[in-house]
Amino acid sequence: MALYRMIRCDFWDDLEILDEMTIEDRYFYFFLLTNIRTTQIGIYKISKKKISAESDLSIEKVHSLVDRFVNHHKLIRYNPVTREIAIRNWGKHNLNKGGKPMVDCIKSELKQVIDISLIPFISEAIEKKEMRSLYDDYYHEKQVNQDSSNQVEAHTYQDSKSDDVDEKETLIASALEQDKLDQEDNTNAENDVNIKQLPQKKATKDVSEIVGFWDNNGFGLSNVNAKEQLLSWLEHSNFLQPKKVILKALTIACANNKRKLNYVVGILKNWDHQSLRTVEEIDLYQEKQTKNQKHNTYNQKAGRAIPGEFVLDITAGEDG
Secondary structure: OOOOOOOOHHHHHOHHHHHHOOHHHHHHHHHHHHOOOOOOOOEEEOOHHHHHHHHOOOHHHHHHHHHHHHHOOOOEEEEOOOOEEEEOOHHHHHOOOOOHHHHHHHHHHHOOOOOOOHHHHHHOOOOOHHHHHHHHHHHHHHHHHHHHHHHHHHHHHHHOOOOOOOHHHHHHHHHHHHHHHHHHHOHHHHHOHHHHHOOOOOOOHHHHHHHHHHHHOOOOOOOHHHHHHHHHHHHOOOOOOHHHHHHHHHHHHHHOOOOOHHHHHHHHHHHHHOOOOOHHHHHHHHHHHHHHHHHHHHHHHOOOOOOOOOOOOOOOOOOO
16 A cells, blocks of 8 residues: 655745755755655654665765754754654644544554654644644653653662562663673773764774774864764664774775775775675675786786787898
8 A cells, every 4th residue: 555645835835944944955854754664653763874775865964964954953853773763843744634543543653662752852843732642641651651660670679689589680680780791891982082972872892992993093083973974884784794894994094094984984885885794705805806906917017919820030131
């Protein structure tokens, strides 16, 4: 069955769109409102890499536009961890009619939302009271349930210190202890001011290694936006060893004295287009390329070959 989304004709007369948005902004916004992943509630999952592939915008441009729509236009919110996007004015276009099928659909889709903080962001702009109450009621219900869950979990952890510890409490204590060990392992990464500035990115060992290489090899300590774009390849790439592949691309950039994000991303895109998924595949590919280059160079230096039918006559040009 075909999927439809409603866009009001006055979309193109909206002063906010006419005065504030560039042509590129309008195209991007229209894509967010009408792409195949949209839902009836205006919150849906989509990665920046998918946006790039389906909108034909570069991944760097997508990063820039998402940031612009979040911080300047304030028309969307995006959670890079859950990859959920929420469109503020969704209700203005799509939630003007009610009815049981619509209500059932909204209730069902709200249950799929992972980051529930996105729900009130949408509901605030819904004009129809009946529809807005569906969002608000669900959000408040989830908040109450989460608060109750947190209280039970805290109480369980305190009881785990007593002699009467059951299996469930032991598992909770073990999980908390593991979290503590993970935090200790990542102490250096969390202390790096540049990593802290990267919005909503967990300071993992992979992130720490990549940022450390970037900072220590002259790519630009203060260029946080470039680091964030590079780190997106950890989550949104086809590589089987994303950290190793990124570090290899950075190493090549250093060797060629090209310490720029665009150069590194160009290397990664080339490998991706060649369907090279691991460092081993990349090494084999480069080795083959090097052999081909040497072979071509040898042929050029060898000069013009002597024709096969040529016969040298040492007496040519002499008389009698």
